[in-house]
Amino acid sequence: MKRAICLLIAGTWVTPLLAQSVWVSARGVLGGPHQIHEFDTNGVYTTVSVDQVAGAQSSSWGYRDGAADRSAHIFYGWEDGVARHNADGSGGVQIISGGIPFVGGTWHGLAFDPTGDGGNGSLWAVNFTSDRLAEVSLSGALLNSYSNLALDMYGLAYDDTDGNLWVHLNGIFTGRFGGVIKINITTNPGTIMAGQGWFTGFWFINHGGGMSGFHDGSGWMAAINQAIPDELGFYDSVGNMVGGPWDLQAQTGITGHLGVAVVYDETCAVFLCGDANCDGLFNGGDIDAFFFALGDPTAWELQFPGCDRLCLVDINHDGRVDGGDIDPFFAALGVGQCP
Numbered sequence: 001m002k003r004a005i006c007l008l009i010a011g012t013w014v015t016p017l018l019a020q021s022v023w024v025s026a027r028g029v030l031g032g033p034h035q036i037h038e039f040d041t042n043g044v045y046t047t048v049s050v051d052q053v054a055g056a057q058s059s060s061w062g063y064r065d066g067a068a069d070r071s072a073h074i075f076y077g078w079e080d081g082v083a084r085h086n087a088d089g090s091g092g093v094q095i096i097s098g099g100i101p102f103v104g105g106t107w108h109g110l111a112f113d114p115t116g117d118g119g120n121g122s123l124w125a126v127n128f129t130s131d132r133l134a135e136v137s138l139s140g141a142l143l144n145s146y147s148n149l150a151l152d153m154y155g156l157a158y159d160d161t162d163g164n165l166w167v168h169l170n171g172i173f174t175g176r177f178g179g180v181i182k183i184n185i186t187t188n189p190g191t192i193m194a195g196q197g198w199f200t201g202f203w204f205i206n207h208g209g210g211m212s213g214f215h216d217g218s219g220w221m222a223a224i225n226q227a228i229p230d231e232l233g234f235y236d237s238v239g240n241m242v243g244g245p246w247d248l249q250a251q252t253g254i255t256g257h258l259g260v261a262v263v264y265d266e267t268c269a270v271f272l273c274g275d276a277n278c279d280g281l282f283n284g285g286d287i288d289a290f291f292f293a294l295g296d297p298t299a300w301e302l303q304f305p306g307c308d309r310l311c312l313v314d315i316n317h318d319g320r321v322d323g324g325d326i327d328p329f330f331a332a333l334g335v336g337q338c339p
């Protein structure tokens with residue numbers, strides 16, 4: 001297998017890529033269309049927007065919080081279920097129909113748990129008018145349920161440093177505007193973790209929005225602050241802002257930014273970004289193959305079977321191989337690695 005040869009020649013395990021892009025759901029103008037909007041990991045709007053699935057279009061607010069798995073899918077919930085899209089926003093499909101099992105009502109908060117459902121991955125969900133939390137399979141079967149938690153939970157994020165859940169409190173009803181707590185789903189499931197979370201700083205400005213964990217072991221999360229204007233920020237696990245705040249409204253020109261999902265693709269961990277000829281090295285020998293991959297994807301894939309074109313030559317990690325990768329490719333070649 002070519003892929004195995006690549007690894008053997010490389011001789012080292014390639015560091016997994018960090019987050020590739022950040023998708024923000026937004027209601028937009030009243031009447032829609034409700035869409036998701038792509039931002040890069042510097043908080044810059046790529047100007048790519050994709051319609052939410054048909055079921056969400058008939059919802060008053062559309063997609064709420066988002067989540068992401070480890071293989072470049074993003075998920076969003078709304079009143080009548082959960083939808084999944086590919087990393088580039090394409091392929092939107094409704095995977096779960098109806099309200100949240102056990103909890104009931106709108107899928108406001110959503111987090112992806114890679115260890116759930118026997119390793120197939122599961123979704124944790126909350127509705128901010130309930131104090132219940134549910135874990136469901138990707139087909140919507142109830143796996144675990146907990147009640148009598150903090151009221152008014154909105155954004156959820158899975159923290160892969162300890163396997164527990166961050167919760168952004170909505171605060172309208174409890175008065176704890178924008179605070180963050182953590183719920184144990186590993187050692188003492190269904191309990192609020194003492195000494196974790198925070199109730200000051202940026203989070204305290206207004207009421208909560210969506211959250212999504214990074215999936216690279218950093219414990220970082222992306223979060224939406226629903227305010228005037230709506231903002232996106234990245235935070236570490238003790239509440240320090242490590243990116244942003246970025247003004248979403250100024251960039252998209254609309255309001256009602258609600259959910260967020262940080263795209264991550266673990267499948268790229270076995271490929272060396274920039275290694276367009278898939279020989280395990282990133283050097284001048286990749287220049288021709290880079291333009292080959294750009295110009296004739298089908299022929300490139302025939303010549304390099306088992307090699308993942310997106311992992312190898314999507315240099316700017318925006319989920320697409322196109323002219324936007326040319327300058328980043330040569331910049332990366334100059335320093336010997338992708339950004």
Ligand SMILES: [Ca+2]
Pocket residue numbers: 065066067109110111155156157210211212213260
């Ligand atoms: Ca989430």
Ligand SMILES: [Ca+2]
Pocket residue numbers: 274275276277278279280281282283285286
């Ligand atoms: Ca190469």
Ligand SMILES: [Ca+2]
Pocket residue numbers: 313314315316317318319320321322324325
């Ligand atoms: Ca690209």
